[in-house]
Amino acid sequence: MIAMLSGTLLESSFSSCIIDAGGVGYEAAIPLSTFDKLPQPGNPVRLLIYTQVREDAITLFGFATAEEKNLFRQLINVSGIGGKLALSVLSAMPVSTFCSAIHTGDVKALAKISGIGKRTAERLVVELRDKVTSDGSGSVFSAAEHPQSKEATAAGDAALALEQLGFKRDAIDKVLKSLIAELPKEEQTADMLLRQAIIRLNF
Numbered sequence: 001m002i003a004m005l006s007g008t009l010l011e012s013s014f015s016s017c018i019i020d021a022g023g024v025g026y027e028a029a030i031p032l033s034t035f036d037k038l039p040q041p042g043n044p045v046r047l048l049i050y051t052q053v054r055e056d057a058i059t060l061f062g063f064a065t066a067e068e069k070n071l072f073r074q075l076i077n078v079s080g081i082g083g084k085l086a087l088s089v090l091s092a093m094p095v096s097t098f099c100s101a102i103h104t105g106d107v108k109a110l111a112k113i114s115g116i117g118k119r120t121a122e123r124l125v126v127e128l129r130d131k132v133t134s135d136g137s138g139s140v141f142s143a144a145e146h147p148q149s150k151e152a153t154a155a156g157d158a159a160l161a162l163e164q165l166g167f168k169r170d171a172i173d174k175v176l177k178s179l180i181a182e183l184p185k186e187e188q189t190a191d192m193l194l195r196q197a198i199i200r201l202n203f
Helices: 066-076 083-092 095-104 107-111 118-128 150-164 169-182 190-201
Strands: 004-012 016-021 024-029 044-053 058-063
Touching: 004 024, 016 044, 024 058, 024 083, 044 066, 044 150, 058 066, 058 083, 066 083, 066 095, 066 118, 066 150, 083 095, 095 107, 095 118, 107 118, 150 169, 150 190, 169 190
Parallel strands: none
Antiparallel strands: 004 016, 004 044, 016 024, 044 058
């Protein structure tokens, strides 16, 4: 599982980029919000990565911030929302604006996003209202005050691994939230959170 890429930006477009990390070129699909934050090709770059594994392909999605990655994960858990459509959402409006629309039930604004009709917009409001905060900080994994902290990234990586192991997102959120509250910050590594979460989830 690739959770982060750091290297040299080889090339980029509005929808994807290629990063040279250790002599290997990794292509990642990105939203416009991330494209706007990329440096010029040839410069160092660091992106948070969501790795989607399917029988016929492995796709990398890259994000400049933890908020983008966290919202992407929430979006693809909604019925009918795939990776491509989730990127369209992130490209259409800032995370904070999207989350505000979810909390106010602004179906009209959401339906204007390319690929999102009225019914899908209504589904987004119903399924995400309790999972994101109105200011865009999202779930516990966003760490609103320090969105790119090591602890937030570790929790996000652990959550992704647990999802790929087949655990339900609601149960994952609950267990990781408890672990983050209990463990000292220096012990809140992805490996530690993953191991402890598996023990509790299997209990």
